[in-house]
Amino acid sequence: MASITTKDGTRIFYKDWGPRDAQPVVFHHGWPLSGDDWDNQMLFFLSKGYRVIAHDRRGHGRSDQTDTGNDMDTYVADVAELAEALDLRNAVHVGHSTGGGEAVRYAARATQGRVAKVVTLGAVPPIMLRTEANPEGLPMEVFDGFRAALAANRSQFFLDVPSGPFYGFNRAGAEVNEGLIRNWWRQGMTGSAKAHYDCIAAFSETDFTADLEAITQPVLVMHGEDDQVVPLADSALKAIDLLPNGTLKTYPGLSHGMFATHPEIINPDILAFIEG
Numbered sequence: 001m002a003s004i005t006t007k008d009g010t011r012i013f014y015k016d017w018g019p020r021d022a023q024p025v026v027f028h029h030g031w032p033l034s035g036d037d038w039d040n041q042m043l044f045f046l047s048k049g050y051r052v053i054a055h056d057r058r059g060h061g062r063s064d065q066t067d068t069g070n071d072m073d074t075y076v077a078d079v080a081e082l083a084e085a086l087d088l089r090n091a092v093h094v095g096h097s098t099g100g101g102e103a104v105r106y107a108a109r110a111t112q113g114r115v116a117k118v119v120t121l122g123a124v125p126p127i128m129l130r131t132e133a134n135p136e137g138l139p140m141e142v143f144d145g146f147r148a149a150l151a152a153n154r155s156q157f158f159l160d161v162p163s164g165p166f167y168g169f170n171r172a173g174a175e176v177n178e179g180l181i182r183n184w185w186r187q188g189m190t191g192s193a194k195a196h197y198d199c200i201a202a203f204s205e206t207d208f209t210a211d212l213e214a215i216t217q218p219v220l221v222m223h224g225e226d227d228q229v230v231p232l233a234d235s236a237l238k239a240i241d242l243l244p245n246g247t248l249k250t251y252p253g254l255s256h257g258m259f260a261t262h263p264e265i266i267n268p269d270i271l272a273f274i275e276g
Helices: 036-049 072-085 099-108 142-165 178-190 193-205 209-214 236-242 263-275
Strands: 001-006 011-017 024-028 051-055 090-098 114-123 219-224 247-253
Touching: 001 072, 011 036, 011 072, 011 247, 024 072, 024 099, 036 051, 036 090, 036 178, 036 209, 036 263, 072 099, 072 193, 072 247, 090 099, 099 114, 099 193, 099 209, 114 263, 142 178, 142 193, 142 236, 209 236, 219 236, 236 247
Parallel strands: 024 051, 024 090, 090 114, 114 219, 219 247
Antiparallel strands: 001 011, 011 051
16 A cells, blocks of 8 residues: 655555646545545546646554644644645645545645645535634534534444434435445444544644635635535635635535535536636
C-alpha cells in the first residue's frame, strides 16, 4: 500500500492514479470515512486525463490509528506533507463535509503554486457549532449526542447515519441504496473509534472564517438544499459571503451525500468548474 510517514511518525495511506504530469485533483473525505468514498469521482476524473489522489485521514481507513493529533490543524499538516512528498502543484482540492474544512484550511495555508482551485461539497465551514458569534449554529447537544451514540454502539450508529439523514434515505419516497449504506459502514468501521470520537470536535468546533477570507483562488461551493447533516443556511450560504472568489451552486432536494447518490449531476459540474 502507498503511504507517507509524517514528521510525527504517522503513516498516511493514499491512492495516486493517472499520469504524473497531469493536473492533480486531490479528494478530501468526510467523517468517519476514507478515500474510498471518492471512488466514483476518481474513476471519472481519471478518465478525463487528470491525476487523482485520495488519502485516508489519520485515524481513518488504512492510515495509522493515532490517539493524538485528531484535530484540524494536524489533518492539514498531514495534507501539506503529502502534497510535498508527491510534489503536487496547481492542484484542485475537492473536499466533502469535514474534508471540505480540511481543503479550505489547507488552501488558505498552502505554499504558493500548490493550489489552483477548491471545490467543497456539503462542507462544514465557516463553523457548525452554535456560538455567540454564530447563533444560527447547531447546539452542542447535537454533537454530544454523536459522541454518546459512537461510544455506546459505534457499529449501529454507523448503520443509522447512512440509512437515514446522510443520504436522505429517511425521506418519503427515497430510493434506498443498500450498497451505499454498507460501504459507509465498512469505511467507518475500518477506522479508529478514538479518532472518530475526537474528530467530532474537529468538524463541529473549528472556525474556518479566516481561512475562507484568505483564499484567493476560485472556490466552488456545492451544497444540497436538503442536507440534514450540515444545514445549508449556516454553512454554504455563509461561506460564500466570506470567499473573495467564490461561486455557489445549490441542488434542490439533494442530500449531504449527493456526490454518491447523484454523481451524474455532481461530477460534470465539478469538471466544468475545473476546466472553466
